[in-house]
Amino acid sequence: MxxxxxxxxxxxxxxxxxxxxxxxxxxxxxxxxxxxxxxxxxxxxxxxxxxxxxxxxxxxxxxxxxxxxxxxxxxxxxxxxxxxxxxxxxxxxxxxxxxxxxxxxxxxxxxxxxxxxxxxxxxxxxxxxxxxxxxxxxxxxxxENRPVSSTVTTPTSADFTAEYREELVADKEDVRTQIEDSDACVINALQSGDHAAERIPNSVNIPAVGDEGVLDTDGTYVSDDTLREQFSEVGATDADTVTTYCGAGIAASSEALALHQAGITDVAVYDGSLSDWTADPDLPTEQGE
Missing domain, CATH: 3.40.250.10 (Rhodanese-like domain)
Structure with missing residues (x-):
């Protein structure tokens, strides 16, 4: 093949x-x-x-x-x-x-x-x-009854060389700037109730899981057309910069994948997410719908 x-x-x-x-x-x-x-x-x-x-x-x-x-x-x-x-x-x-x-x-x-x-x-x-x-x-x-194994094998070591792409990683200083930039889109991947309870100011919400999120009821991602529609509605399609966050960077990574699937490929994940943001008393949060 x-x-x-x-x-x-x-x-x-x-x-x-x-x-x-x-x-x-x-x-x-x-x-x-x-x-x-x-x-x-x-x-x-x-x-x-x-x-x-x-x-x-x-x-x-x-x-x-x-x-x-x-x-x-x-x-x-x-x-x-x-x-x-x-x-x-x-x-x-x-x-x-x-x-x-x-x-x-x-x-x-x-x-x-x-x-x-x-x-x-x-x-x-x-x-x-x-x-x-x-x-x-x-x-x-x-x-789907695909093949399953219980055999544990020892992998043969390979040679991987990393080349760091800083544009795919955001920190709190990046996000602090982006929430004041009308050409940037900061997306919270937490569920809507969590978004309402505490969020980074001026961020928008598309849940990585739950209702109106990027996953369908069967656990697969929703269609590419649906993803594009979701992200267009919150301004991600036309934004110069798109960053995702959640509680600790896990759901935000799934959101970044969904954005990539929708054709928005240069997406940064705020690695520290709310855990990092809320630990800094100088950084604002907001609540409400």
Whole structure:
């Protein structure tokens, strides 16, 4: 089979016919958020155990908690690692600059694709465009009775070189400027109730999950036409700069993927999102509809 460009949204049939193609690397990116203990609102659990019991044949597990996030500040989980750390981690998973990478997660329907979209964005930040997300993730894969394996293999290390794209990453100073710029569009990917409760001033809302969001009821992304209509209504289509945010940068990554699918490709994710913004007493928030 000749090498073809990987789609941003990968259908299960596309992947199943390429499971034995050497340059196609499949990574499970699952993280589970569980009810928190003590002062924490949530606890994080790796999806490794589930992956080791049942996964897409030939896939490897990508650990977003430890290996693919900055870990020095536990107050802000899932922040971008350095280019060298990212390159080392994906190289150990068998990903090279010549790889076509398919990402998926095993989260239940309703929050599908967010962890996969997070790693999709990270690959793009570090210069790799041959990357796509399995649309509908593990729930869709199994619902369609696609192949499943319990065989855990050790990947052959590859050579990945990262090239950092600063234009795909926003910080609080960038966002502070953008919310005062009529040619910029800052999009909150949290659900509408959360947006009403507390948000960055002058930001607009399209939820990554829930009603009127970028996911359909079956856990796949809504059609490209619907995405374009949604983003046009909030001004993203005509904006010079588009930035997404959420609570900690995960849902914002799924929103960035949806924007990319709609044809708005140079989208930055505010990596710290509200966790970073609200920690600064000098930065304003607003409430209400």
């Amino acid at each position: 000749s090498k073809d460009t990987i789609p941003t949204l990968v259908n299960p049939e596309w992947l199943e016919t390429r499971l034995d193609v050497s340059d196609v690397q499949v990574l499970d990116c699952t993280v589970y958020l569980q009810a928190g203990s003590g002062e924490k609102n949530y606890d994080l659990k790796s999806g490794y155990d589930h992956w080791s019991e049942a996964h897409i044949p030939g896939s490897q597990f990508a650990d977003l908690i430890e290996d693919l996030s900055e870990t020095e500040n536990p107050e802000y989980p899932f922040q971008l690692p350095t280019p060298d750390v990212f390159a080392s981690a994906v190289s150990e998973l068998g990903v090279s600059n010549d790889s076509r990478v398919v990402l998926y997660d095993t989260v239940d329907q309703g929050n599908n694709n967010e962890w996969a979209a997070r790693l999709w964005w990270m690959f793009r930040v570090f210069g790799h465009d041959q990357v796509g997300v399995l649309n509908g993730g593990w729930p869709r894969w199994t619902a």
